[in-house]
Amino acid sequence: MKQTYFTAGPAELYPTVSQHLQTAMDEQIGSISHRSAKFRSIYQFCDEQLRELLTIPESHGIFFTGSASEVWERILLNCVEHESFHLVNGSFSKKFCDYATALQKYAHKQEKPFGEGFDYSEIEVPEYAELIAVTHNETSSGVQMRPVDIHKLKRSHAKKLIAVDMVSSAPFPDLDFSLVDTAFFSVQKAFGLPAGLGVWIANEKCLEKAETLKHGDQHIGAHNNLPMLWKNYKTYETPATPNVLFIYLLGKIAQDFNRIGVENLRRETEEKAKMLYKFVESHPQFSPFVKNDRHRSRTVVVANTQKPSSEIISKVKESGMVVGSGYGQFKDTQIRIANFPATDVEQIGRLIEVLGKI
Amino acid sequence: MKQTYFTAGPAELYPTVSQHLQTAMDEQIGSISHRSAKFRSIYQFCDEQLRELLTIPESHGIFFTGSASEVWERILLNCVEHESFHLVNGSFSKKFCDYATALQKYAHKQEKPFGEGFDYSEIEVPEYAELIAVTHNETSSGVQMRPVDIHKLKRSHAKKLIAVDMVSSAPFPDLDFSLVDTAFFSVQKAFGLPAGLGVWIANEKCLEKAETLKHGDQHIGAHNNLPMLWKNYKTYETPATPNVLFIYLLGKIAQDFNRIGVENLRRETEEKAKMLYKFVESHPQFSPFVKNDRHRSRTVVVANTQKPSSEIISKVKESGMVVGSGYGQFKDTQIRIANFPATDVEQIGRLIEVLGKI
Numbered sequence: 001m002k003q004t005y006f007t008a009g010p011a012e013l014y015p016t017v018s019q020h021l022q023t024a025m026d027e028q029i030g031s032i033s034h035r036s037a038k039f040r041s042i043y044q045f046c047d048e049q050l051r052e053l054l055t056i057p058e059s060h061g062i063f064f065t066g067s068a069s070e071v072w073e074r075i076l077l078n079c080v081e082h083e084s085f086h087l088v089n090g091s092f093s094k095k096f097c098d099y100a101t102a103l104q105k106y107a108h109k110q111e112k113p114f115g116e117g118f119d120y121s122e123i124e125v126p127e128y129a130e131l132i133a134v135t136h137n138e139t140s141s142g143v144q145m146r147p148v149d150i151h152k153l154k155r156s157h158a159k160k161l162i163a164v165d166m167v168s169s170a171p172f173p174d175l176d177f178s179l180v181d182t183a184f185f186s187v188q189k190a191f192g193l194p195a196g197l198g199v200w201i202a203n204e205k206c207l208e209k210a211e212t213l214k215h216g217d218q219h220i221g222a223h224n225n226l227p228m229l230w231k232n233y234k235t236y237e238t239p240a241t242p243n244v245l246f247i248y249l250l251g252k253i254a255q256d257f258n259r260i261g262v263e264n265l266r267r268e269t270e271e272k273a274k275m276l277y278k279f280v281e282s283h284p285q286f287s288p289f290v291k292n293d294r295h296r297s298r299t300v301v302v303a304n305t306q307k308p309s310s311e312i313i314s315k316v317k318e319s320g321m322v323v324g325s326g327y328g329q330f331k332d333t334q335i336r337i338a339n340f341p342a343t344d345v346e347q348i349g350r351l352i353e354v355l356g357k358i
Numbered sequence: 359m360k361q362t363y364f365t366a367g368p369a370e371l372y373p374t375v376s377q378h379l380q381t382a383m384d385e386q387i388g389s390i391s392h393r394s395a396k397f398r399s400i401y402q403f404c405d406e407q408l409r410e411l412l413t414i415p416e417s418h419g420i421f422f423t424g425s426a427s428e429v430w431e432r433i434l435l436n437c438v439e440h441e442s443f444h445l446v447n448g449s450f451s452k453k454f455c456d457y458a459t460a461l462q463k464y465a466h467k468q469e470k471p472f473g474e475g476f477d478y479s480e481i482e483v484p485e486y487a488e489l490i491a492v493t494h495n496e497t498s499s500g501v502q503m504r505p506v507d508i509h510k511l512k513r514s515h516a517k518k519l520i521a522v523d524m525v526s527s528a529p530f531p532d533l534d535f536s537l538v539d540t541a542f543f544s545v546q547k548a549f550g551l552p553a554g555l556g557v558w559i560a561n562e563k564c565l566e567k568a569e570t571l572k573h574g575d576q577h578i579g580a581h582n583n584l585p586m587l588w589k590n591y592k593t594y595e596t597p598a599t600p601n602v603l604f605i606y607l608l609g610k611i612a613q614d615f616n617r618i619g620v621e622n623l624r625r626e627t628e629e630k631a632k633m634l635y636k637f638v639e640s641h642p643q644f645s646p647f648v649k650n651d652r653h654r655s656r657t658v659v660v661a662n663t664q665k666p667s668s669e670i671i672s673k674v675k676e677s678g679m680v681v682g683s684g685y686g687q688f689k690d691t692q693i694r695i696a697n698f699p700a701t702d703v704e705q706i707g708r709l710i711e712v713l714g715k716i
Contacts, residue, residue, distance in 0.1 A: 005389040010602060013388050025379070030371050030552030031363040033682070066424015066554075069598035073581040099580035188599060194388030196424075196554050196601030222457035223431040240427035241546060243554030243601070244368060324391070 014192025046251030078210035085129035090138030117295025137169035140327035142302030372550025404609030423556035443487035448496030475653030495527035498685035500660030
């Protein structure tokens with residue numbers, strides 16, 4: 001039986017994926033050269049569709065990596081000489097911070113207990129931090145940081161670079177890219193594609209920083225460093241052979257999203273999130289993990305469970321649906337429900353119905 | 359019209375790919391969690407099939423990255439403290455060397471003119487080089503280094519690590535992994551898959567070196583560093599979300615190859631290579647670029663052309679076949695013909711027939 005995946009990524013494939021994949025196979029996209037005009041037009045198309053979808057200005061380039069985790073490393077190598085600052089409120093923001101330490105940067109952090117989020121007013125940015133790393137959506141804890149707070153943070157620290165992890169929320173957050181210097185996501189979350197491609201958006205200020213660091217005491221990496229990516233990007237190429245097929249698919253999905261309209265997608269995401277939170281708030285077997293509504297993720301809903309989560313996951317599976325367990329120490333006491341465009345209001349409704357009978 | 363791709367990668371997809379892809383879609387491989395038992399069994403299966411195909415002993419782990427170029431960086435960060443040594447005889451061996459310089463290692467090199475290869479007897483390894491980097495098959499120039507020479511090189515420098523780039527030849531070269539410390543390839547060459555996955559084979563000596571370097575003055579990278587990859591590998595997991603779909607497909611193709619038998623694959627590759635070299639040697643419009651037979655690549659045949667290569671490429675295309683142009687400065691005066699398992703004796707025969715009429 002085919003399952004509907006409400007997992008936070010890898011997740012349910014967007015309904016049009018299999019059709020685009022078939023077209024790609026018919027057009028032999030898996031065999032074309034990454035130095036051909038055909039590939040350049042695929043990259044350009046994907047770039048244009050993402051630019052429209054996320055309102056990305058010309059100051060920013062769009063690059064491809066193997067995964068979003070790779071982008072953590074690339075940002076730290078290319079945009080930080082000595083000190084970075086991390087808002088840590090979950091396992092993935094912590095990993096970004098750990099990457100900085102592993103790369104021998106001085107990683108400052110401000111930390112919140114699991115399940116709590118940050119408001120602008122409480123953030124204290126260290127004086128010498130060159131980069132502020134924020135996570136729009138913590139996949140592990142279901143906590144979001146509102147774009148309004150992210151924007152204020154940048155405005156009050158205009159000379160520092162700000163990096164936004166939107167791995168499990170893009171294209172949901174309405175980020176102002178005139179303020180956001182760099183952001184990144186992976187395709188196996190809200191874009192509903194198989195895993196295997198990271199997308200890195202970075203502006204000219206990031207490039208300038210990388211160009212400066214390149215001539216310093218520390219290296220900026222050899223593979224996928226920003227100056228090399230940018231140089232190739234000018235002709236819609238990549239330094240090494242990229243995942244051509246997935247870039248093709250991402251362009252097609254972004255086009256599908258643009259046809260729906262990002263405002264409609266965001267409205268539907270809000271609507272489905274409301275349905276889910278209303279349910280977990282009202283049902284005696286569940287309670288929302290994140291207490292503060294403005295910190296509640298709209299794309300990954302985390303609920304405490306009365307019964308062991310494994311029991312609930314099994315029950316739901318009998319009805320052809322897959323929800324995720326809690327993350328790390330919350331594995332047995334929480335479930336995580338992805339709210340991505342691949343699952344519509346009706347499917348969320350059916351999930352709620354099944355959960356309600358537990 | 360569907361074309362047959364004789365390009366050196368991305369290349370013709372292996373004939374069973376579309377069927378495996380369909381099965382993967384039916385089984386929703388694109389949606390399963392990379393922390394699930396199902397993923398672990400996919401990784402294990404792929405590992406076992408590759409191990410059988412390439413005769414990889416238990417001392418070596420098999421890891422996945424975004425591309426083979428990423429592996430260049432990972433090897434240099436994890437296995438070289440100060441000095442590496444590179445046998446440079448084409449654009450890709452040169453890039454490996456350039457990566458070392460970019461990572462602030464002292465990169466020694468011994469260089470050959472484009473189109474010439476190395477024999478063991480002429481190689482002079484610098485005393486303090488920690489790693490010897492050799493390219494089994496230079497995709498750019500169509501030059502190979504014979505496994506027998508690679509093995510001698512390691513035997514006479516047993517204390518140094520040896521890294522073998524087999525990007526565009528695996529599983530063709532019969533490497534002795536009791537001698538080869540680390541090797542790597544990408545899936546869009548002889549394995550006939552779309553691009554987007556690098557495969558890194560490394561032994562415990564590489565791990566030991568990485569563990570030592572980790573506590574030194576330089577970092578070993580944060581993403582996909584060897585200790586992290588190895589730790590996760592013990593349970594057939596990966597540190598970050600990998601390209602689950604392509605790992606699944608690679609396992610299936612490796613199984614298909616094992617059913618044929620690697621010896622048969624290698625024999626057929628030799629046979630097709632002979633056909634191609636015999637043709638380019640005898641036809642007045644062509645001549646083999648690599649003069650020395652023992653240095654002639656069996657998987658990427660490079661031929662000088664009398665007419666501009668673009669004319670030949672266009673002509674061949676009219677018959678539904680794609681061959682590659684020369685690399686870099688040889689773009690207009692050479693063609694490159696991939697000889698991978700995806701194209702059989704009959705197809706090579708047809709290509710020769712068409713080329714013969716030019």
